[in-house]
Amino acid sequence: MLILDIISSILLIAGVFFGFSGALGLFKFPDFFTRMHAASVTDSIATILILFGLILQTSFDINTAKLLFILAFLMITSPTASHALAKSARHGGLLTLPEVQAKQQERTH
């Protein structure tokens, strides 16, 4: 029981650490698509770690199934949302940082 608690605590705290680093990347990265990459870290690894940390606390009952359902939903929906967001930003005319720099160089030449 105790060892399960320890593993679960480690998973939860690691998940929160990845979530925090992703939130920091949301502020620090230079262009939109790299910021999206930072946010994807929180969507994938932080979710998996935190939910698995909670799964270790259940005793293989209905709550385990619910947590696995949440994990499955998030694993399906968050890549879909990321894809829709990137597609929509591309259609809206956002450029990556190298593209912006290339454009500026063209303008100066």
Added chain:
Amino acid sequence: MTEVYTAVTIAILVVMAMALARAISAPTVYDRILGVNMFGTKTVLFIAVGGYLMGRPDFLDIAIVYALINFIGMVAVLRFFEYTAPID
């Protein structure tokens, strides 16, 4: 375990606050949507961990519903902005 749950809940709240601050202060509309999406995902985790913190794992039902509604809201907003968003 309660201490770990409390710490994790508070940390998720901090992350949610950062995502919300980003959604308010971002330069483009897509950055705002990114912040809101992250806020929604963190809310799901917050409800799940908070349910265990209060000893009521039934909160997981609410987390499932929130995950689905968050996704539908995201896609709806993106459909609306796909061709009409101004870049400022």
